[in-house]
Amino acid sequence: MCTPDIPGTTLFDGRQARKGYALNKMCYSFNEAANREAFVRDEDAYCARYGLNEPQREAIRARNVLQLIEAGGNAYYLAKFAGIFGLDMQDIGAQQTGLTKAQFQARLQAAAD
C-alpha cells in the first residue's frame, strides 16, 4: 500500500506490533494491581523480566510517551503504564504536544467552535 503519512501519527501496524511486543506485554501486565506494585517496588527487575530492549527501557525510565511509541508502544497498553502514576489522557496529551495541561485542555475546548 502506498498511503501518505498522517503527521504526528504512528499507526500500530505489524511493524510496530513486532517491535513493541515485550514493552506492550509488560504494560498489559499492569491490568493487575499486584504487578503495578511489583513494578514500583523494583522497576529494573520488572523490566528485565519482560526483556525490554534498551530504547524501551530508556523510554520507560523517562516516562516519555513519544519515546514509548517510537519503541513500539501501543496507546491502549501505555495507558495502563500511565495509570501507575495517576496520569490521565490529558496529562499524556499535554506531554506529547509540548503543552501544559491547561493549554491542551483549551485546545480540546476550541474544537467545539
Added chain:
Amino acid sequence: MARILGGITTSHVPAIGRAIARNLQQEPYWRPFFDAFAPVHRWLAETRPEVLVVFYNDHGLNFFLDKMPTFAVGAAPVYSGGDEGWGLPVMASFEGEQALSWQLIDALVQEDFDITTCQEMRVDHAFTLPMALLWPDQAWPVKVVPVCINTVQFPLPSARRCYALGEAVGRAIRRWDSDARVAVLGTGGLSHQLDGERAGFINKDFDLQFMDSLVQDPTWATQFSTHELVEKAGTQGVELLMWLATRGALGPAVRCLHRNYHLPISNTASGLMLFETLR
C-alpha cells in the same frame, strides 16, 4: 422470530467511569454528557428490551497481541469486567444470552465471516461504561451478546466490512427462533486521537456529517479506507466502526429518536444516537 426494537450508539472513554465512580454526573463539565441520556432511559423503560447485542472494541483487557481476532463473538454464560490498570470499581457481571450467541455464530460463519468464538471473555470499559450509561442503577435488565471488533492492531477491518458484519448480525437476530425483544448497542468514538504529536485531534465537521449520514445515507462512511478514517477522525476515532456495524444491524428503515453531540469529554468528542426500527 425475534424482533429488533432499535439501537443506541455512544462514546465509551474511561473518564466516564471515573466520573461515575466519583459521582460527578451533575458537575458542569459532565452534565451536558450525562443528561443527554434521559431520552434513552425513557425509551428503554417503554420498549423493555430483553437482549442486547453489543458491538465494542477491547482495549487490552480480554485480548492481548498474542492473539488478536478481527471479529470475536461472545458465547459465555456470564461476562465480567476487570481492573484495566486504573483501579476503578468493577461493575456487576453481565448474564449472557448463549442461544443468541450461537445463532449469530452459526449465521455469520454461514455468511463467510471468519469469526472467533469466546466461551470465556472479559469485557472492558467499552462494554461496561455504556451499559452503566443506559442503566445507571447498574441492575442490568437484559442478557447480552458481546461482539468485539479489533481496533488495536492494524490492519483493521474496513468500514465496508464492519457494516456488512452488522447487516449479517441483524439478519441473524431476525431469524432467531425466539420471541425476545432485542436491541443493539454500538460503542466508541467519535473523533479523538490519544497518541503522537497529533494527540487532541478532534473533527467536529466530520463527526456531525457522520451522524447525519447514519440517518440519511447509512453506508456513506463505508467509502473511506481505514487510513482515511484515521485522517478524518483520529487514531481512536476509528471506533466509529462500531456505529457502522450497529447501523447495519438495524436494517434500512429506521427513525432517529434522539441525538447528542458534546465535546470535549476527556480528549474525545462524544456522540449519542438513539434509533428505532420501523416495520
